[in-house]
Amino acid sequence: MRVGLFVTCLVDLLRPRIGFAALRLLEAAGCEVVVPESQTCCGQPAWNSGDRRAARLLAEKAIAEFEGCDYLVAPSGSCAGMIRAHYPELFADDPAWHERAAALGSRTYELSDFLVAVAKLDKVPGDFTGTVTYHDSCSGLRELGVKAQPRALLAKLPGVTLTEMDGAEECCGFGGAFAVKFGDISARLAEKKCENVRASGADAVVLGDLGCMLSIEGKLRRLGDEKTRVLHIAEILAGEP
Amino acid sequence: MHFKARASAAAADKALQAKLATAKGLFVEGRRRAVAEIDLEATREASKAIRNRCIANLDLWLERFEEEATRRGGQVLWARDGAEICRLVVDIARRHGVRKAIKSKSMLSEEAGLNAALEAAGVQPVETDLGEYILQINGNESPSHIIAPAIHKTKEEVAELFERVHGKPRKTDIGEMTREAREMLRAHFLSADMGISGGNFLVAETGSVALVTNEGNGRMVTTLPKVHVVITGVEKVIPTLEDLATLMRILPRSATGQTISNYFSVLTGVKRPEDTDGPEHLYFILVDNGRVDLVGSGFQDMLRCIRCAACMNHCPVYQTIGGHAYGWVYPGPMGAVLTPLFVGLENAIDLPHAATLCNQCGVVCPVKIPLPDLMRKLREQQVERGLRPWGERAALTFWAWLARHPALYGLAAKLGVRYLSWLAGGEDRIRILGIAPAWTDGRDFPAPEGRTFRELYSEKHR
Ligand code: SF4
Numbered sequence: 001m002r003v004g005l006f007v008t009c010l011v012d013l014l015r016p017r018i019g020f021a022a023l024r025l026l027e028a029a030g031c032e033v034v035v036p037e038s039q040t041c042c043g044q045p046a047w048n049s050g051d052r053r054a055a056r057l058l059a060e061k062a063i064a065e066f067e068g069c070d071y072l073v074a075p076s077g078s079c080a081g082m083i084r085a086h087y088p089e090l091f092a093d094d095p096a097w098h099e100r101a102a103a104l105g106s107r108t109y110e111l112s113d114f115l116v117a118v119a120k121l122d123k124v125p126g127d128f129t130g131t132v133t134y135h136d137s138c139s140g141l142r143e144l145g146v147k148a149q150p151r152a153l154l155a156k157l158p159g160v161t162l163t164e165m166d167g168a169e170e171c172c173g174f175g176g177a178f179a180v181k182f183g184d185i186s187a188r189l190a191e192k193k194c195e196n197v198r199a200s201g202a203d204a205v206v207l208g209d210l211g212c213m214l215s216i217e218g219k220l221r222r223l224g225d226e227k228t229r230v231l232h233i234a235e236i237l238a239g240e241p
Numbered sequence: 242m243h244f245k246a247r248a249s250a251a252a253a254d255k256a257l258q259a260k261l262a263t264a265k266g267l268f269v270e271g272r273r274r275a276v277a278e279i280d281l282e283a284t285r286e287a288s289k290a291i292r293n294r295c296i297a298n299l300d301l302w303l304e305r306f307e308e309e310a311t312r313r314g315g316q317v318l319w320a321r322d323g324a325e326i327c328r329l330v331v332d333i334a335r336r337h338g339v340r341k342a343i344k345s346k347s348m349l350s351e352e353a354g355l356n357a358a359l360e361a362a363g364v365q366p367v368e369t370d371l372g373e374y375i376l377q378i379n380g381n382e383s384p385s386h387i388i389a390p391a392i393h394k395t396k397e398e399v400a401e402l403f404e405r406v407h408g409k410p411r412k413t414d415i416g417e418m419t420r421e422a423r424e425m426l427r428a429h430f431l432s433a434d435m436g437i438s439g440g441n442f443l444v445a446e447t448g449s450v451a452l453v454t455n456e457g458n459g460r461m462v463t464t465l466p467k468v469h470v471v472i473t474g475v476e477k478v479i480p481t482l483e484d485l486a487t488l489m490r491i492l493p494r495s496a497t498g499q500t501i502s503n504y505f506s507v508l509t510g511v512k513r514p515e516d517t518d519g520p521e522h523l524y525f526i527l528v529d530n531g532r533v534d535l536v537g538s539g540f541q542d543m544l545r546c547i548r549c550a551a552c553m554n555h556c557p558v559y560q561t562i563g564g565h566a567y568g569w570v571y572p573g574p575m576g577a578v579l580t581p582l583f584v585g586l587e588n589a590i591d592l593p594h595a596a597t598l599c600n601q602c603g604v605v606c607p608v609k610i611p612l613p614d615l616m617r618k619l620r621e622q623q624v625e626r627g628l629r630p631w632g633e634r635a636a637l638t639f640w641a642w643l644a645r646h647p648a649l650y651g652l653a654a655k656l657g658v659r660y661l662s663w664l665a666g667g668e669d670r671i672r673i674l675g676i677a678p679a680w681t682d683g684r685d686f687p688a689p690e691g692r693t694f695r696e697l698y699s700e701k702h703r
Contacts, residue, residue: 007694009644013654014661014687016694035698038647046641048598050620050629054641061645138599171557175597180679182245182595184252187683188561189597218684221670 004069021238029119077140126239129159130203165200271498292545309448313510323353347439385564440473469520552602593619
């Protein structure tokens, strides 16, 4: 099984270790992982800003880079959602590209979804001990149906106890450009999320999208919480390299 | 004041958020329980199909409605915009020598600013929906929610208002306060010459209007005065009573979490000789005000809206800033789509962007309106019409160009990350981010690891 790892632009810039953790997990699941070095961004910032032309050019680039793989996997519900749900929409008026977009879209997965549904990963290498709570990111949950998958994977870590927080499915306030266009609303949403995280009493909040991670970790620290860890699902599952 | 300023002020208003949170708890929890009683997905699909069917042949169903309503003694009038609504209502009032009009909730009358027009014509409008009444006696404040217009007020604020306006001893119990309002309204109910209501649905096959209310005031407004005027949008027409039954399975459940609202009226025709009550004169003012243009446009889906408010009840942004921040009649996700369509894209530039696109709204909408997709389409139109700020466009265009040139992109990423690391100064966070101050005003920005994935990966695989 040849899997193309779509690292995502945020992971590339800010948290390479999430990319490497995803790589290790995919390899542990027996996949042959390819990482096209020319990859950059899925184009979602352009799409959400209303720049369909730019989004389309970036989509064409990503499709060309990944369509040779059996699957495309991203450690992000947001980017995987963009490719699976929105790439075909971008090419609604171009049958040839639409077909390529739809074909890639149907083989595109968010990491935890892929590990459970396709790769059927049995054992996970991570060794985290403590209680964790899971934040469902909006795109992963509502675009791709990612809900049970990360929890099923966390259950494979013997030292981890999952405790659900209130409002786990509520937005953390990130929303891409929204976070800077409406910084105060965004920060207020993050604050509500952090209140729920802290009320859960968990040692760590685990999530599947770097955008949410930036928003939640940034707010926790600003609120003076130095203790609650914020971990990407790939990191906690893969453990230290 | 623009959206941003209003929203910023509201985002800092924790008292407002506490009030919204209480109501949200009731609505969200209530809806969750109520929709569990039905096959939700099948009912949403069926409701969507009904609404699509009407909108696809809107003219035919409206003609049918007009025919049936006219046959039963009603008169159907058409209004292109708010000004025409006002002119028609004032004309009707004059014709029947109306001095006082009692009103049950009508969003169209808000779109038209009808109360002011009535007052100018010497007709006293009296809001009888409790929430609308509270707002009216508080200096004609505007509603902040489409079904709970005074959601932004606490019990204490209302008690204080009642004491001041009614001149009676202050009450603290909600039941007593409601009774007091009812007593104040009773005289109006009995002395009004005209009733004005909205309409949740118009039923084409019978020429009826269906009203969903919880306080019973709707019944009085539509049956006591000799003249009843229904004001509603043209898109509210549905083909049959059977369709009404389907939609009624989902509307109260989505709105207030009720299996059925306390009152549900289907009003048909004028009072007949054998009837004990009902209006002698019945007028339907069916309003376009931007709706007809949406038929066949990329925004046609929005016409399915049945004004249940589930989208705002579930919207994290609405819950943070409240309804007034949205600046016009309709708040929350449905308002973020409708307002730009009705008042002009250039007059509501921020609204389609004031959402994280989390799609809480889309998944609860009883008629499956893809609200985030519509907001995104509005963003596209802003770009096409050159309405976005120059700086934003330039930055996006440059970034998109860079992202198509991997070598340059890699270099820029590498330098960018070095810069961010330098800003963090050895800490695990950046406290002030000059390029995005709005981010670090409210929270830290986690520091990058220091090198990009691309760098590390190519090193390993050299
Ligand atoms: S958009 Fe949907 S959820 Fe919102 S008010 Fe209309 S019908 Fe209800």
